[in-house]
Amino acid sequence: AVVSTQSTGEYTSSQTQDVTCWVEGTLAQLRSENILPEQGRQITRNLVWLTCHLLLQGDSTESPAVVTGAQIVHKIVAMAGVEASQAPKISTKREITLKWIGGVCKNLELGQVERELPSFLTVVQREMRNADSDSLSSLAIEVMEFLRGRYGKDTISSALVSAEKQISEKRKKRKREAAISAIADPEAHSKKKIKINLAKREKRKERVKILKAKQYKKA
Secondary structure, three states: OOOOOOOOOOOOHHHHHHHHHHHHHHHHHOOOOOOOHHHHHHHHHHHHHHHHHHHOOOOOOOOOOOOHHHHHHHHHHHHHHHHHHOOOOOOHHHHHHHHHHHHHHHHHHHHHHHHHHHHHHHHHHHHOOOOOOOHHHHHHHHHHHHHHHHHHHHHHHHHHHHHHHHHHHHHHHHHHHHHHHEEEEEHHHHHHHHHHHHHHHHHHHHHHHHHHHHHHHOO
């Protein structure tokens, strides 16, 4: 079930503390290594409500102590990305993230969520191509179809272009940082590169096993 949201007024000091604590607590739950199904559903409901509430508030405060809608979106998307790269066999956080995206977009009109669409679509598009989990890729396809129906194909196409641009800029930034690291500390850079290459090899081996298993089932 998706939590319905309503527009609220500006924060009072007490409400600011309550919402900030709730955000921090819910994100801490999402970071947990062992999330049970019912916990996952509750985390999703809480994230939907909090994100909608914060996006409806807008950037109504300049206080660094107050979390914004853009910040909570960034943190959730980042956690899904870490799981995809470091623990591809586990899909809990990405499943929660995809359902959260659908829930937020179900509750908010285009104007209320348009700035966050590229971040959302970065997750959805990546998981649509997921070769490790049929259920996750199917869920991502379902979310993408919902978004196209909800906001229109042209809007989603434009947001996808922005998403690809963001990904390209991040890759360039990582390459620049890697080049600087190689000059500043060649030994540490070399060790990090070896570790990354080993992780890539293991990931490729795992994908080959999954593909072989799928072909065996079809046969």
